[in-house]
Amino acid sequence: MNRARWLVTAVPLAWLGVFFLLPFLVVVAMSLAPPAPPGHSPLPAPGELLRSWAANGLDWRHYGALFSDSLYASAYLNSLLFAGVSTLACLVLGYPLAYGIARAKPAARAVLLLLVVLPFWTSSLLRNYALIGILKGNGLLNQVLLATGIVDRPAEILHTDLAVYIGIVYGYLPFMVLPLAATLMRLDFTLLEAAADLGARPFDAFWRVTWPLSRPGVIAGSLLVFVPAVGEFVVPDLLGGPRALTIGRVIWTEFFSNRDWARAAAVAVGVLVLVALPLLWFERRGERGDAAT
Amino acid sequence: MKRDGYAIGLRAAMAVGYAFLYVPLVCVVVYSFNASRLVTVWGGFSTKWYGALFANGPILEAARRSFAIAAMAATGAVLIGTLAALALSRKPPPRGQGALSLLVAAPLVMPEVILGLSALLLFVGMQQAVGWPAGRGMATIAIAHVTFCSCYATVVVRARLAQLDPALGEAAMDLGARPLAVFFRITLPLIAPALVAGWLLSFTLSLDDLVVASFTSGPGSSTLPMLIYSKVKLGVTPEMNALATIVIGVVAVFVAIAAWMLRQREPVAHDSVARNVRPGAGSK
Missing domain, CATH: 1.10.3720.10 (MetI-like)
Structure with a gap:
């Protein structure tokens, strides 16, 4: 019974977490990503992205463009x-x-x-x-x-x-x-x-x-x-x-x-x-x- | 004397408002029976554009696809929206209620272009990371639609739950009913009208959506709005008048039935209409 009660909150929370909140994290990551090498997917893999950020820092050029x-x-x-x-x-x-x-x-x-x-x-x-x-x-x-x-x-x-x-x-x-x-x-x-x-x-x-x-x-x-x-x-x-x-x-x-x-x-x-x-x-x-x- | 002047002014202002809402619709209906291809010239009565519409394979296929997506999205949205509404109206607040109320409200203020873009990036990222979903099509459109429609369904169901008398459930529990039995035998029948309203609202929102579907669809899975959009972009095409007339006709029949049903149960009626229709707001 307790489990059923918990599911009432958990199911919508999980759905919106995966299909609404998580996508925003991807959008933020994408906006700070370095340019993809030719032939690669425009969306970098998480590991690749973290390595690039660790090496070169976040890539702010798109936000610069928003202002310039x-x-x-x-x-x-x-x-x-x-x-x-x-x-x-x-x-x-x-x-x-x-x-x-x-x-x-x-x-x-x-x-x-x-x-x-x-x-x-x-x-x-x-x-x-x-x-x-x-x-x-x-x-x-x-x-x-x-x-x-x-x-x-x-x-x-x-x-x-x-x-x-x-x-x-x-x-x-x-x-x-x-x-x-x-x-x-x-x-x-x-x-x-x-x-x-x-x-x-x-x-x-x-x-x-x-x-x-x-x-x-x-x-x-x-x-x-x-x-x-x-x-x-x-x-x-x-x-x-x-x-x-x-x-x-x-x-x-x-x-x-x-x-x-x-x-x-x-x-x-x-x-x-x-x-x-x-x-x-x-x-x-x-x-x-x-x-x- | 003076009061009459105000009354006439009010009537005139209302006439302007309704004319604004209905003149475009009436024009479309009239011109759908126009034999001439030129929308400005009346070339006699004809139903040939309806014939052309029903002979148009891509449009029919896209319509079937859109109806299937809308049915899936509405069903999923009502399931998730009902759970969310129950969780949000529970006292004392369960764990995670604050986070849920934020997550349910946020899609309602989010521009649909952002909803579409973020859903697409998620699907692409998931495909690269775990191999699912393999490519995009009806399933990804339906998932994206469930996500934003469920927030509207939540608003509708929650409004109904707020009107329920908590004593009904307590009485059932006092008589020995378990919580699940209370839900299925007391709560569910009482909120059933809101579930229907939420389903219809979600169905309409899904069927009407161009932007989210454009981002999350793949090759060969164009929905009806995507097809209409590309046709309207290219110029005015008479078949669209016929299609619009059919849509207006179907909606008018449904609204007439709703009006008739409201007549049957008067006093509560208009207030609950106003309340149920109101959340139909956000996305479009």
């Missing part, structure tokens, strides 16, 4: 910028949606929620494909803009940064709306009536009652959008132009096109230290805060 080549710094900044602006746009677009859902009658509410979730369950690649059809030079958006006289020749939207923002917001809007709606549904709307009775204008009531009470939902939704958006590969690759470089695209290119495994590993370690670990710390702090209340 501005390509990497701009990729990190681009990723944060794309994710940050898209998160704000999701909030602006998603808040009214979530608010409307929370104030709807229960039957309508369930349907409205499912309509928000439905696109998420379809393929993200195919949804990006659908966006390409709309955003391209002779696509639906340009036809509407031309017909209404807003532009007099097709605007260039696909393969610009604007297309990346549209793509990320389109893909992640449900992640903003769901936690927001869940928070707003628990909100006691008689508080707003009380505020109105006491003379608050609707905007004041919103700003001083609804908004502060919905903050947990805002934070949860923003994290759910921002975190995956930072590492996003598909949207900038399919909708963005060649200069819409993000960390996801840089690692992909270093690995698949340049076949430079060690450089890809060094970029990955950089992402880990600069982005993933702070986010993990922030999320866990939030979780502990939830548990405390």
Whole structure:
């Protein structure tokens, strides 16, 4: 019996240890490995690696490149910028949606929620494909803009940064709306009536009652959008132009096109230290805060 | 008067939001029946792109492969995720609980490109060190998928476990049930809906994954997303409209069934939907 209890923790711990934690040690080792001699596997054997490190020390040249080549710094900044602006746009677009859902009658509410979730369950690649059809030079958006006289020749939207923002917001809007709606549904709307009775204008009531009470939902939704958006590969690759470089695209290119495994590993370690670990710390702090209340 | 203005504004904002979500999907469905190859010109009604899709051997084979991987990954992820959720909600905390909670949370914030790269380096290193796995293919993709999907499954199952009344298990123990019997006869039936939700979520995440699969696949084991990606990279192809329409149709049917089932058990329903769907967050 004791053994069965122990297995409940040990099995998932072992699986994640071998297939999630161990790979990171390999990535770190790879990023510090000396160049492989021609004809050898790009991934050195552990013994060989230790001997080389003992003889020549760690090989920091890939980390040097991260600092000396501005390509990497701009990729990190681009990723944060794309994710940050898209998160704000999701909030602006998603808040009214979530608010409307929370104030709807229960039957309508369930349907409205499912309509928000439905696109998420379809393929993200195919949804990006659908966006390409709309955003391209002779696509639906340009036809509407031309017909209404807003532009007099097709605007260039696909393969610009604007297309990346549209793509990320389109893909992640449900992640903003769901936690927001869940928070707003628990909100006691008689508080707003009380505020109105006491003379608050609707905007004041919103700003001083609804908004502060919905903050947990805002934070949860923003994290759910921002975190995956930072590492996003598909949207900038399919909708963005060649200069819409993000960390996801840089690692992909270093690995698949340049076949430079060690450089890809060094970029990955950089992402880990600069982005993933702070986010993990922030999320866990939030979780502990939830548990405390 | 003023209040009506706000109500109309809210409705308009909601209409914009839903239009944004659905106009691209509607366009794809409409153009999948377009006889013309040009997406901008309406050449009359036709189902020929569906014919072309079902005559496309590589696509069908990749679809079969992706479904098989997704089924394996979802099953493995629910097994591991359920164990992890049980370990994490146990009181007093068992040894290793802290490490496990960190390991379960970390993949959720990790960019998928890094998950893919690190899994590949591990498989290559293992092959060089112990000779397994010999080459890469469906098995390595499935293992990598189990790893990140299990973290999502954990979140879903854990949310359900947190709602359970601990008195139920204690009552069973007082009546003489052994811990294993309590698990199989009390806990498991009660968390079964979460297991189904976790399985479906993992299945969808696996079926949708391009990045991790691209890193961990080998020659001749392209998945459906890998095939779609290379086709979309080359330009807009009408068969993709047909494929997207089929996917949208299948998902719509499932969502309609889910909506109908939720109607059957009202009051708890929306709240648990919101809670169960919420963790569907991280990777994509």
